[in-house]
Amino acid sequence: KRRIYKPVWDRMLLRTITDYNALNRQLKETYSLEVLQYVGLFNEKGNLRYYKHPLIFPYLDTLRRASHFQARAVDSSVEPKELHLKGTIPFPYNMSALDQKRGWIYLCEGVIDTLTMLQQGLQAVGIPGVRSFKVQWLPLFKEKNVVLCLDHDEAGRKGMEYLQQVFGNAGIRTIILGDGLENIPVNMKEGEDVNEWFGGKK
CATH class of the missing domain: 3.90.980.10 (DNA primase, catalytic core, N-terminal domain)
Known part of the structure; x- marks a missing residue:
């Protein structure tokens, strides 16, 4: 599903x-x-x-x-x-996409949304939740422009605002999915995530 x-x-x-x-x-x-x-x-x-x-x-x-x-x-x-598992998560999900080459990377909320983007042929990494991003991970993104793809709800919007500030302080460009720069028109409904938007079901 x-x-x-x-x-x-x-x-x-x-x-x-x-x-x-x-x-x-x-x-x-x-x-x-x-x-x-x-x-x-x-x-x-x-x-x-x-x-x-x-x-x-x-x-x-x-x-x-x-x-x-x-x-x-x-x-x-x-x-x-x-x-x-116990302990801290060592790096974002699908870290191999952070290859230190210039380009775009989609930052998703959760593994399923990351897999959805990979299914679409897009380079993506995932974090478990809106506040789980670690500033120690910023060097992994230094050559990337980041498209923020968190859930389309209040928590997701606040999370993307927070991440825009974190990445901006490190000199890393971010846009939010749907701003138009990544050539993907987005009309996500309130409460939807990337997987649901692409046609998946919870």
Whole structure:
């Protein structure tokens, strides 16, 4: 329903937990429970946390190694819908797009919206939420013009205002999706995100 298809799925190394019990057992046999709990894979009861979050989005570094990942629920009634490992997120999702070459980059709110842009053949990176951008990431964007593509709601608009200031202070040009400079006409409804605008469904 989200319209993320196999070429992008394969490129970004998306995975699903198809046999929770087998994976739970294998991890316990391979690593100590202390380590599994420390990194945030296992809960306080000693079980894999992702029983209701079987969809795995790895954050790949420049060598395509998974340095972090986000797990997502498939059932829309599950809260929270996303879980992260413990610790800080090391870099934006799809960091390989920040290749230090001049050009445009789309900055999206969330993995799904980033994948949607990649599905459209656009260079995009993602952050988990409107206030999760880290100023330490600014050097990664130094050769880019940034198109801000956060959700079309009050929080998203405030987030884009904040990011315009952060990038502007670093001398990095930003525009908001729909300003017309990126040749994509946008008529997003209130509350929509990029995925919904392109025809996906929550």
